[in-house]
Amino acid sequence: MSAPRPIVILGTGYTGRWIRKLAREQSLPILAGSRRPEQRLNDLAQTARIQFDLDHPSTWSALPLEADLIWTFPAVPLEQVRAFATYACRHSRRLVVLGSTSAYDRGDEPLTDWPPWIDEASPVNADLPRVQGEEYLRTQQGAIILRVAGIYGPNRNPVEWIRQGRVGPTKKFVNLIHVEDLAALCLRALQTGRAGDLYNISDGHPRRWADICAEVSTRWGIVSPQEAFPSQPGKRISSRKALEELGYTLRHPDLYRTLATLQQEVGRNSH
Template sequence: MKMLVFGHGYSAGYLTPLLRARGWDVTGTTRGDPDRVAACGATPLLWPGQEDEVRAAIPGADAILISAAPTEAGDPVLEAFRNELTRARLRWLGYLSTTGVYGDRQGGWVDEDSALDGSGPRGQARIRAEADWRALATAHGLPLHIFRLAGIYGPGRGPFQKVRDGTARRIIKPGQVFSRIHVEDIAQVLLASIDAPAPVGIYNVCDNDPAPPQDVIAHAAELLGLPVPPALPFDQAPMSPMARSFYGDSKRVRNDRIIRDLGVRLRYPDYRSGLAALLKAEGSGE
């Protein structure tokens, strides 16, 4: 079996070893880091740069994962390879989206049937990209599965280093809450879907415990035995426009569908178990 990944980044790096262990061949595109892709066990292709090789890989793929982000101009994979995709004979097609498509719910709950009300250019671009992929799938009978990912953390993307070096901040915005997902759980959700693809599926990918961001920082400090960083009001916090935009949305995301329909049992059902595992892995040198 062959998997082609457009945008072989952090999340795909954890799926690839699981597929390789089952005998899959994995090819992944990268803008400029083929060594990283190869280190995960995938065959790297530069894109942009090796368009002909990427086009040649599409007809032979049994599954395709789209991890490349859209721009305001549209989805780059559709822009470059739409014709080849319409002729693909796939058993599974996955698109990595984001829970940002739901927009701000002032801390309220959303599920996969909630209206899409993403705010800002990134949220709107994701909504358009999802719609474009659904239209292509409907027109050409492609087995599309959309995965709306919450905030991703994992090895190399935890809060511990910032707590250690004193740069971590507990930014307080009353009522603010985020959902999260450990990267290893993203990989097992994708694998479960590949193993038993529904005709069409949309899945929220998050853990069981939406929480305020300051609670995560405080728990990380406690695990390290270091002082909890002081609280800093949101309106006084120096932040980049990108970082500040994440605080524009506050919601709790339901994950019932990945558990009920895909049979997934999360390895890290909350940030406490996830952070404990990250710290243990750091100590063992994994």
């Protein structure tokens, strides 16, 4: 069997660090990219990190020629994305790009209690610069695009969002994905996804914020300072394609069970 190709994470932030962790657990060779690796990645050995900045072409040559890429920040502006892709998308490397389910926000959603399900065939808002960058990479460069729902996990805890009043008990649907599942799906997409395809990434269970708030109040007595108010319907994202075609079973299918674990960690860290 040939040795696995190296992977470079373009932008090693919240998700990128989890990708790195899972790749190392799978013994995959991986390099972490950052605009300021000495400051942002100073916990990694120098040989495990590279400087990469989309806006500074002088940094692009640090990418090993044979490496596959996972791009974890918004693919904008289009001109810079094109320039980088022209430079980097050769040598049959594979490229996974993290997009956002906000691609489906077109501003013409009907005001209904039950927004329709959205799958990968649903129309996107092609006026969004990010969608333009992603669609260029997908259709012209064979990138695999993951349209990602709200990311949660350690230090990104929806219970804290409720406590802080960043969200309240509205009827709006929210779609979430645990960062560990997202990171695993990035690696799966790189390994088995079809070049030029796209996949929605969420836990497949859209929930209303009002329902999450009620459950959080019952379980932990935490209540949002926000009152209920009329809201947009939100979206209901189907992730069936990603889970079936990438052959992945979620490690965090049960939001409330995972929130309970996150709350235990919050408790431990506050003592």
